[in-house]
Amino acid sequence: MSDDETVEEYLFKIVIIGDSAVGKSNLLSRFARNEFNAHSKATIGVEFQTQSVEIDGKEVKAQIWDTAGQERFRAVTSAYYRGAFGALLVYDISRRATFDNVARWLDELNSHSDTTVAKMLVGNKCDLENTREVSLDEGKSLAESEGLFFIETSALDSTNVWTAFKIVIREIYNNVSRKVL
Numbered sequence: 269m270s271d272d273e274t275v276e277e278y279l280f281k282i283v284i285i286g287d288s289a290v291g292k293s294n295l296l297s298r299f300a301r302n303e304f305n306a307h308s309k310a311t312i313g314v315e316f317q318t319q320s321v322e323i324d325g326k327e328v329k330a331q332i333w334d335t336a337g338q339e340r341f342r343a344v345t346s347a348y349y350r351g352a353f354g355a356l357l358v359y360d361i362s363r364r365a366t367f368d369n370v371a372r373w374l375d376e377l378n379s380h381s382d383t384t385v386a387k388m389l390v391g392n393k394c395d396l397e398n399t400r401e402v403s404l405d406e407g408k409s410l411a412e413s414e415g416l417f418f419i420e421t422s423a424l425d426s427t428n429v430w431t432a433f434k435i436v437i438r439e440i441y442n443n444v445s446r447k448v449l
């Protein structure tokens with residue numbers, strides 16, 4: 269087999285953070301298993317799931333971690349962030365308090381990671397247009413001022429969920445490729 273035919277495999281850790289009940293677990297289950305759960309599960313403990321995407325003809329695996337309720341006790345540990353190449357920072361567009369807390373989550377993320385971590389601000393539950401409390405522009409401008417990617421999603425109806433993860437995974441892949449070259 270020539271070098272060109274060698275199958276390269278990449279595995280990157282991505283973390284999902286944000287306030288309780290913004291939809292972190294459902295974004296992950298929608299992306300990894302195409303499932304949605306109407307009722308929050310009460311399980312406490314870190315969980316991760318793996319999903320592969322194809323980037324530039326290569327299989328890139330993402331190991332995506334979910335806080336699984338740790339944030340309710342302000343107990344997201346440094347082990348959770350360790351080794352992460354990317355992060356989705358999620359708020360709920362129908363609950364302003366979750367958007368107001370983004371700055372705190374970003375501080376915590378930055379204190380545990382370096383600048384090369386690919387960060388995406390995610391306004392979830394965009395299906396709840398009728399009860400929206402945070403405008404699209406507010407999300408966009410916060411992301412711009414903090415240098416984050418930005419997207420609105422719905423884990424309920426699948427809007428942009430795949431795209432959100434794929435943008436982060438592609439950015440990680442690009443960052444790593446740049447370092448290798």
Ligand code: GDP
Binds near residue numbers: 287288
């Ligand atoms: P987590 O605590 O951040 O992991 O949030 P969950 O994924 O457990 O979701 C919290 C609640 O919000 C659950 O009742 C979900 O069914 C609901 N939920 C999650 N994502 C969405 C969404 O995109 N739209 C709507 N309408 N509800 C959602």
